[in-house]
Amino acid sequence: MEGPWVEVLRTAWVETKERAGDQRIVVDLSAVSFADSEGRTLLLKMREQGAGLMRASGFMRQILGQDGSKLDGHHSDEKGE
Numbered sequence: 001m002e003g004p005w006v007e008v009l010r011t012a013w014v015e016t017k018e019r020a021g022d023q024r025i026v027v028d029l030s031a032v033s034f035a036d037s038e039g040r041t042l043l044l045k046m047r048e049q050g051a052g053l054m055r056a057s058g059f060m061r062q063i064l065g066q067d068g069s070k071l072d073g074h075h076s077d078e079k080g081e
Helices: 004-020 037-048 058-063
Strands: 026-028 052-054
Touching: 004 037, 037 052
Parallel strands: 026 052
Antiparallel strands: none
């Protein structure tokens, strides 16, 4: 995720967060293979604001500073079901 896609995600996050109220939002990162520094910053901010980041590849877990065994308190092999 880079360039204009970061802003697309940021807009979607803000709108979804407003509609979700107290419900937890889970983001499936299985189709994300890269994030530039702006994308990384946004994903980390989303996680700080309560988003569950699931199904990230090993590379994405490294980008997000995860230890490789868990992502957002859930096992990395969890399918988010």
